[in-house]
Amino acid sequence: MTATAEAAVYRLGEFHSFDARGERFLYLVPAGAIFQVDEAVGALIDCLSGSESPHDQLIENLISRGLEADDAKQFVTEMVHANVIVTGRNVPEPVQTPPADFPLQTLVLNLTNQCNLSCQYCYEFGADKVATPEGKPKFMDFETAKASVDFLLQQSAGRRSIHVTFFGGETLMNFPLLKQVVTYASQQAADNGRHIDFSLTTNATLLTPTIIEFLSANRIGVTVSMDGTKEMHDKLRVFANGRGSYDIIAPKVRELIQNHRTRPIAARVTLTSGVTDVVKIFRHLKQDLGFHEVGFAPVTTSPNQLYAINQTGMNGVLEQFHVLADEYLEFALRGEAHGFSNVSDTLAELCQGVNKSHPCGAGLGLLGVGPSGDIAPCHRFVDSDVHALGHISTGINREKQADFLKRGHIDSKYDCHTCWARPLCAGGCHHEAFVRYGDTGHPNLHYCDWIRDWTNTCLEIYGAIAARNPGFLEQFAERKASS
Amino acid sequence: MRHMRPLNKKAARIDNYVVSRTTDEDVVALQSPPAPQRPHVPMACSLMFTPGWEVDAAGGTAGLCQPVERDIYDCFVSCYWPAQVPDHLNNAPDWTSKCASATKDWRNLDLVFP
Numbered sequence: 038m039t040a041t042a043e044a045a046v047y048r049l050g051e052f053h054s055f056d057a058r059g060e061r062f063l064y065l066v067p068a069g070a071i072f073q074v075d076e077a078v079g080a081l082i083d084c085l086s087g088s089e090s091p092h093d094q095l096i097e098n099l100i101s102r103g104l105e106a107d108d109a110k111q112f113v114t115e116m117v118h119a120n121v122i123v124t125g126r127n128v129p130e131p132v133q134t135p136p137a138d139f140p141l142q143t144l145v146l147n148l149t150n151q152c153n154l155s156c157q158y159c160y161e162f163g164a165d166k167v168a169t170p171e172g173k174p175k176f177m178d179f180e181t182a183k184a185s186v187d188f189l190l191q192q193s194a195g196r197r198s199i200h201v202t203f204f205g206g207e208t209l210m211n212f213p214l215l216k217q218v219v220t221y222a223s224q225q226a227a228d229n230g231r232h233i234d235f236s237l238t239t240n241a242t243l244l245t246p247t248i249i250e251f252l253s254a255n256r257i258g259v260t261v262s263m264d265g266t267k268e269m270h271d272k273l274r275v276f277a278n279g280r281g282s283y284d285i286i287a288p289k290v291r292e293l294i295q296n297h298r299t300r301p302i303a304a305r306v307t308l309t310s311g312v313t314d315v316v317k318i319f320r321h322l323k324q325d326l327g328f329h330e331v332g333f334a335p336v337t338t339s340p341n342q343l344y345a346i347n348q349t350g351m352n353g354v355l356e357q358f359h360v361l362a363d364e365y366l367e368f369a370l371r372g373e374a375h376g377f378s379n380v381s382d383t384l385a386e387l388c389q390g391v392n393k394s395h396p397c398g399a400g401l402g403l404l405g406v407g408p409s410g411d412i413a414p415c416h417r418f419v420d421s422d423v424h425a426l427g428h429i430s431t432g433i434n435r436e437k438q439a440d441f442l443k444r445g446h447i448d449s450k451y452d453c454h455t456c457w458a459r460p461l462c463a464g465g466c467h468h469e470a471f472v473r474y475g476d477t478g479h480p481n482l483h484y485c486d487w488i489r490d491w492t493n494t495c496l497e498i499y500g501a502i503a504a505r506n507p508g509f510l511e512q513f514a515e516r517k518a519s520s
Numbered sequence: 521m522r523h524m525r526p527l528n529k530k531a532a533r534i535d536n537y538v539v540s541r542t543t544d545e546d547v548v549a550l551q552s553p554p555a556p557q558r559p560h561v562p563m564a565c566s567l568m569f570t571p572g573w574e575v576d577a578a579g580g581t582a583g584l585c586q587p588v589e590r591d592i593y594d595c596f597v598s599c600y601w602p603a604q605v606p607d608h609l610n611n612a613p614d615w616t617s618k619c620a621s622a623t624k625d626w627r628n629l630d631l632v633f634p
Contacts, residue, residue: 063524070531072524108522111542115521118538390530503527514529 045124053457057500069390069460141192142402143200145416148211168420177408186222203237241286253297265318301329309344315357332378383495388513393463417468444478458492606632
């Protein structure tokens, strides 16, 4: 130890401590590192809880709690280097900002802004919509799609794998274009020595055996927007005449899951005020219909909409998330896949130990393109004049992109700077923030408590798996953004 | 680290960092892994431009630019030849007379036949 260390006064650094299956863990913030710790670390935390301690006093205190003198000194040095304990003022290091020329990885093509359903909560057509599609093309043409693929290849230089996601409106209302794009993009990617894959989101109403065969043959990932049992699904996912869409899609979904064998099929559930029975929804979609993965998200809405979930409703949702999370853990400890994607997605990020500058890849590695060729930060902002970041024919408007990224950067979200969950959350969805607060860079303060609760739950699951069945985590080892 | 076990990739990086920082303060030589055994290849005197046994201007060893032990060390460590240079003091006093600078004039150092 050096003389300076002996003169130091220590305080606890920034971390979140949690327990799982009788073991103790630390989640170091903002690094995003997860450690399993022993009683010595517990003693250290006890020594410094609520008060500072000079070096010698801390060492004595640790020795009185059973540590050997040599071990105590080495231990304190290690904890200082790991930032578990700190000296002086705790000034968090600024988060690394992604480079200005961050290579593109995913392009979301909104093949059409038309839809054959009229779901009331839709962010593209509902009361809170940001899109201004008036006077713009309703369907993307092949020239625009082709230019988009070229744009993706050109802007993703250095990446081995790139992705195209098809979106809508209802994606399959422009299936002819989808087919053309898959053929063209696969050829272009092959010529460039790249790996490309495709995915789409659909309401499943227009699925046919031919389409399913095409999707399976081309390994196109499929996510179906579906809200649960007939009764739940038909509340808001309706045709223009008010008739529910469940009876139309249920047989098509079964056929899709049976015949599309090349990629896992996922369901994406939007939770609304009347549709919050998460466990029942999960059982129906996973067991009755056979989806491989089921993911949930509360509806994005301003708080005054009737379908918005209130505080009590959200607490109920979280309780049921816990039920499924416990189940997930039991499955994982047996090495089996459970299918609750909300857990898998978080575990993947925990495995890497992400420390995000931005909540998601929007405007960075991911961009959306509307039918008109306008570039948007993501599919949720497509067709919005205010949020457009350029046009596919002229490229990205770097000034607008920089403004969008600066607003969304964690450094500008002061409310987040004292939150231990910020390495993963980074303030939450840009679009949700805009709908709630009128600013894409506003932290989503209405769900902070839920995010912390959910992150803690996922940390407990991660810790338990890492301690009992670490092999299960290997599936999360490869990072999406680095491929 | 003794009391924390890294469980994710970032933790592993921190663990490496901490271990590297905390071992720097110890005696590194003792903790360095042993060098792998390699064949002994003599450097040979011709690669080092060491004239070998020397005396200073007064005929002794006190005024040499390198201590005389250095010469002995050279013979002992890096050369397989027991005495690589002529006896400069008694039998071949003129051996280096045409070699003012070993790095430049080493070709003038000739063989000696007793």
